[in-house]
Amino acid sequence: MKRSWSPFRVGTGLLMGAWAFLFWFLLASGRWSLYVSTRTFWVVPTGAILLTITTAGRLRSARVDHAEPLSTRMSWTLGAIALPVVLILTLPPATLSGYALGRRSSFVGSGVTVSADDIASGQISFIDIAAAQSSKEGMVALRARAGEQVSLEGFVWREPGLAADEILLTRYVVTCCVADATSAQVRVVNVPPGRFQPDDWVGVSGRIYPLGSEILVDASAVAAIPQPSHPYLTP
Amino acid sequence: MAIDVVRPPVLPPRAGSTRRSALIVFGALAAVAIWIRVGDPEGTAWAQNFFIVFGSLLVEAMPFVLLGAFVSAAIEVFVPTSTFAKLALLPRPLQLPAAALAGVAFPVCECGSVPVARRLAQKGLAPGAAITFMLAAPILNPVVIASTYVAYRGHDSLWIMVIGRLVLGFLVAVSVGWVVGATTKDELLRPRSDDGDLDLVEEGEPRWARFASHLTGDFLFMGRFLVLGAAIAAAVQTFIPESIVGRVANLPILSLVAMMGLAFLMSLCSESDAFVAASFTQFGPAAQLAFLVSGPMIDLKLGALYAGTYRKGLLRTIVIVVFSVTLVGTLWVQVVFG
Numbered sequence: 001m002k003r004s005w006s007p008f009r010v011g012t013g014l015l016m017g018a019w020a021f022l023f024w025f026l027l028a029s030g031r032w033s034l035y036v037s038t039r040t041f042w043v044v045p046t047g048a049i050l051l052t053i054t055t056a057g058r059l060r061s062a063r064v065d066h067a068e069p070l071s072t073r074m075s076w077t078l079g080a081i082a083l084p085v086v087l088i089l090t091l092p093p094a095t096l097s098g099y100a101l102g103r104r105s106s107f108v109g110s111g112v113t114v115s116a117d118d119i120a121s122g123q124i125s126f127i128d129i130a131a132a133q134s135s136k137e138g139m140v141a142l143r144a145r146a147g148e149q150v151s152l153e154g155f156v157w158r159e160p161g162l163a164a165d166e167i168l169l170t171r172y173v174v175t176c177c178v179a180d181a182t183s184a185q186v187r188v189v190n191v192p193p194g195r196f197q198p199d200d201w202v203g204v205s206g207r208i209y210p211l212g213s214e215i216l217v218d219a220s221a222v223a224a225i226p227q228p229s230h231p232y233l234t235p
Numbered sequence: 236m237a238i239d240v241v242r243p244p245v246l247p248p249r250a251g252s253t254r255r256s257a258l259i260v261f262g263a264l265a266a267v268a269i270w271i272r273v274g275d276p277e278g279t280a281w282a283q284n285f286f287i288v289f290g291s292l293l294v295e296a297m298p299f300v301l302l303g304a305f306v307s308a309a310i311e312v313f314v315p316t317s318t319f320a321k322l323a324l325l326p327r328p329l330q331l332p333a334a335a336l337a338g339v340a341f342p343v344c345e346c347g348s349v350p351v352a353r354r355l356a357q358k359g360l361a362p363g364a365a366i367t368f369m370l371a372a373p374i375l376n377p378v379v380i381a382s383t384y385v386a387y388r389g390h391d392s393l394w395i396m397v398i399g400r401l402v403l404g405f406l407v408a409v410s411v412g413w414v415v416g417a418t419t420k421d422e423l424l425r426p427r428s429d430d431g432d433l434d435l436v437e438e439g440e441p442r443w444a445r446f447a448s449h450l451t452g453d454f455l456f457m458g459r460f461l462v463l464g465a466a467i468a469a470a471v472q473t474f475i476p477e478s479i480v481g482r483v484a485n486l487p488i489l490s491l492v493a494m495m496g497l498a499f500l501m502s503l504c505s506e507s508d509a510f511v512a513a514s515f516t517q518f519g520p521a522a523q524l525a526f527l528v529s530g531p532m533i534d535l536k537l538g539a540l541y542a543g544t545y546r547k548g549l550l551r552t553i554v555i556v557v558f559s560v561t562l563v564g565t566l567w568v569q570v571v572f573g
Binding site: 012016076078080091 | 253271444
């Protein structure tokens with residue numbers, strides 16, 4: 001019997017191939033960091049490899065004895081599953097902005113994944129500052145380092161009640177994927193008024209002062225920076 | 236030896252019709268791509284938020300769905316039907332706990348367990364046991380236990396959360412399996428008119444080709460519902476502020492219900508939800524536990540997957556039993572531990 005290409009198998013093979021291409025693209029371009037954390041990065045190469053194997057298997061078995069139809073309904077189903085591939089590939093690279101702040105909880109509380117010992121030694125990071133606000137031991141450790149120089153990166157956010165020379169330097173903390181993002185913020189004072197707009201990425205250098213339950217950074221330099229290649233922090 | 240359902244040869248499609256529908260769909264996708272480039276929807280804050288959350292849910296979940304489809308296809312092609320027939324002969328009091336504990340050997344998220352449970356039921360495992368496995372696997376697995384431990388390390392409620400999640404997750408999963416009870420496979424699984432389109436197998440095809448067919452069929456079947464569920468979850472995360480549930484944080488029963496509702500709406504992966512739960516410091520351990528137990532069993536993303544896989548009655552049963560047993564269990568925790 002003469003074997004022919006099955007439109008259904010070719011169609012599903014191409015769909016799997018499109019998803020495989022997306023995962024390889026995310027891997028090669030580094031854009032995976034816009035969607036998942038460094039902790040779950042492994043799903044990207046795993047997905048790429050599994051999807052490639054599946055695509056190869058599907059296309060290898062696409063020649064059949066009896067033609068299999070690709071109905072209009074199935075065509076639209078394949079299109080619906082391919083739609084996210086088109087969206088992710090076409091959209092410009094972007095990260096969660098200040099808009100999401102009101103829809104997320106803060107990192108305080110889950111920040112205890114950083115120990116007081118980590119906060120007490122080494123360079124002070126954004127995660128250390130956020131974590132210190134969630135435990136007494138952490139805050140004690142940070143207070144012992146009051147006046148030390150820090151360098152932090154984040155995006156600008158402002159809320160009613162902040163003085164003109166103050167901003168909330170903000171980062172999102174992502175454990176698995178962006179859907180679980182929580183926000184971490186630190187108040188920065190002595191910022192040139194009006195120079196930076198909400199969602200602008202800035203690098204801040206200054207001295208850190210834990211005051212009561214709040215942590216301030218007295219900025220000595222604030223400069224605009226491009227969005228970091230890994231915009232989300234991982235605890 | 237596994238038996239495939241070999242469908243009779245179908246009439247050849249009209250080549251023109253196949254080509255036309257494929258071209259229309261391809262054209263629609265191209266139009267979406269052009270609209271995105273020209274219209275710049277990400278210039279709007281809510282659209283940017285929606286697309287990022289939607290994309291992230293899919294990038295993380297798709298490999299797990301595929302892993303689940305691999306296991307499901309392997310069960311179909313390589314595991315003899317008689318194996319499940321023997322398991323089905325075990326007394327139900329043994330079947331359900333064993334099915335729940337099987338999750339320990341299958342450390343994937345909830346999305347991966349759905350196609351496996353469907354295949355297990357199709358192959359003859361008691362439907363109650365298949366459902367118990369599906370609900371327990373995302374909680375009773377080593378990765379989730381470890382992530383819960385890490386998220387609550389240093390909290391006074393550490394062991395309440397870790398042990399409470401394990402024990403209550405086990406009890407809820409077994410309860411649903413027990414309620415599903417004597418349901419037959421046909422009463423459990425939703426009949427699908429297009430089922431034949433998804434995993435067609437030809438007579439005499441080698442095992443690897445049958446494996447590829449079943450794998451692709453499961454991926455397609457789950458994939459469309461995953462896309463739908465991720466879109467709904469992303470819309471909720473875009474438009475509904477989490478702060479609305481904070482108002483009931485101190486109310487005894489409402490706080491539990493609110494956290495279960497929030498878990499339903501957020502549709503988080505069970506391997507990361509503990510970090511989010513721990514951030515709701517205004518809620519007590521019982522409410523956080525309600526979030527951690529009910530979320531991996533029923534949420535918007537899973538609701539779409541269940542609705543496509545099972546009959547309406549079962550979806551209703553899962554929702555009612557999961558919410559009521561979790562509520563009762565966490566009320567006990569609230570009374571005992573505050």
